[in-house]
Each structure stands twice: as structure tokens, then as C-alpha cells.
Amino acid sequence: MFAGVRQRMVQEQLAGDPERPIRNSAVLAAMTRVPRHEFVPASQHAEAYMAWPLPIGFGQTISQPYIVALMTEELDPQPTDRVLEIGTGSGYQAAVLSGLVAAVFTVEIVEPLARDAAARLGRLGCRNVQVRAGDGHEGWPEAAPFDAIIVTCAPESVPPQLLAQLRDGGRLIIPVGPLGDQELRLLEQRPGRPGQRAVLPVRFVPMTRGAGRSAVPATFNL
Ligand code: SAH
Numbered sequence: 001m002f003a004g005v006r007q008r009m010v011q012e013q014l015a016g017d018p019e020r021p022i023r024n025s026a027v028l029a030a031m032t033r034v035p036r037h038e039f040v041p042a043s044q045h046a047e048a049y050m051a052w053p054l055p056i057g058f059g060q061t062i063s064q065p066y067i068v069a070l071m072t073e074e075l076d077p078q079p080t081d082r083v084l085e086i087g088t089g090s091g092y093q094a095a096v097l098s099g100l101v102a103a104v105f106t107v108e109i110v111e112p113l114a115r116d117a118a119a120r121l122g123r124l125g126c127r128n129v130q131v132r133a134g135d136g137h138e139g140w141p142e143a144a145p146f147d148a149i150i151v152t153c154a155p156e157s158v159p160p161q162l163l164a165q166l167r168d169g170g171r172l173i174i175p176v177g178p179l180g181d182q183e184l185r186l187l188e189q190r191p192g193r194p195g196q197r198a199v200l201p202v203r204f205v206p207m208t209r210g211a212g213r214s215a216v217p218a219t220f221n222l
Helices: 003-015 025-033 042-047 065-075 092-098 111-123 160-164
Strands: 054-057 060-062 082-086 103-108 129-133 146-151 166-176 182-188 195-202 218-220
Touching: 003 025, 003 065, 025 065, 025 092, 042 054, 054 111, 065 092, 065 146, 065 166, 065 182, 065 195, 082 092, 092 103, 092 111, 092 129, 103 111, 111 129, 111 218, 160 166
Parallel strands: 082 103, 082 146, 103 129, 146 166
Antiparallel strands: 054 060, 129 218, 166 182, 182 195
16 A cells, blocks of 8 residues: 555655665665554554654654665665664664664663564564664673664764674764754774764754663563
8 A cells, every 4th residue: 555655755765865865776675665654653654655754652753764764875784784773763774674684683762662663573574673672872782793783863972882892894873963963974893993974964862871770671572
């Protein structure tokens, strides 16, 4: 029912972006496959493929399709990659990555969002995704090192634990800065100082800190 509108979204908003079109065919195929409307509340179905962010509850939002595609493309995902995502939200970004890489580990600080995303990803058959409720500042040490890390909430500066969990040559994409003045950055892990490139000014929800949470984060099995 949404296949046609999804195809149009990919052609017009992603491949057809006038300034910086998405060219990676695997990324475009993943965006064509994943049913984005399944990741937003039923009240938002009509807008699921529009070029703007949508509310997903708990004051959080799912990014517009172009930003998801751009961040995925910048990560240069490879079929053998193990990827860490911070900020599971609805699970949409994790689902897009799921079809492109070997394994996705995703951490969400709002427990009901983590639980819902895990159930949704299971329902949609994304078997290579693990969802954890916890504070993403800690990363996922037991599963490190990662080939790539994607952060979909904005800290004021790059959390050192995340860089530490990136393998040499690994890539980290992250929005950094205070609300209203964030930029999307791509970092590459190198011995010594990581390489950095500014990608785009963006607007993401802030990365919060989990005060007083249990020391053992919950992992939801799909
Ligand atoms: N990638 C998501 C959208 C993310 S919205 C999707 O595809 O739907 C940003 C998410 O980051 C929110 O759900 C928010 O609760 C979460 N978040 C904020 N601070 C966090 C932290 N410290 N650790 C993990 N998740 C965090």
C-alpha cells in the first residue's frame, strides 16, 4: 500500500536531492525496502514518507528520510560490518542498517522506546539487530570494537567511550553541539588523533544522561 509512495520518496528526496544526492545504490535499496510507516504512530502514517521529522512519543522524533540516508551513506556500510547505534528511537535507522551490515547493536535510554523498537524489529524480521535499554554514553563494551558507530541524538561533545569502541579505521557519524547549533560530523579512528569532517548543520534531540539507572542494562531479544 505504501510501496509506491516509498519509491517516490527515494527518487525525489534521496536520489533527487538537488545539492547532495544519495548515490549509494545499496543505501537507496534499503530505504526502498524498509516500511517507514511501521515505525511511526498510526496517526502519522499519512506523513511517514514526507521530507520532515515525525514524533515517535516520549518527546522524541524520527529524522526525515534524507538525514537517515545521508548518515547511512557517510558510514559506508559493508556487509561484514558490526555497527553500534546510539538512540534507537523507533528502530527505523537500525532497520535500514540491518539490511546492509552483518550486525547492529543499538542502545536507547528511554526503556519503553527500546522495548517497542525491539518488538517491531522482531516483527519485521530484522534478526541481526540487538536492542539494549541504557545510556549510550557507555556504548556497548562487550560487543566492541565496532566497524562503524552512528549516533542519532546530539551530545555537546563526542563521548570518549564511543571513540574507544571504534576499531582502527572505523567511522563514527554524530551530531555535536547545543540545540540550535549542531553539526553532523564524520570521524575516522586513527592511531593518535581521529580525522574529522563536518558534514551538515543539523537539528537532533539532545543526548541525555541516565541518572540512577541500574548498572546492568536490559537487552531485549527479538
Ligand atoms: N534513530 C532513531 C531516532 C532517534 S531520536 C530512529 O530511527 O527512530 C533520538 C533518540 O535518542 C531518542 O529516542 C532518545 O531517547 C535517544 N537518546 C537520547 N539520549 C540518549 C542516550 N544517552 N543514550 C541512548 N539513547 C539516547
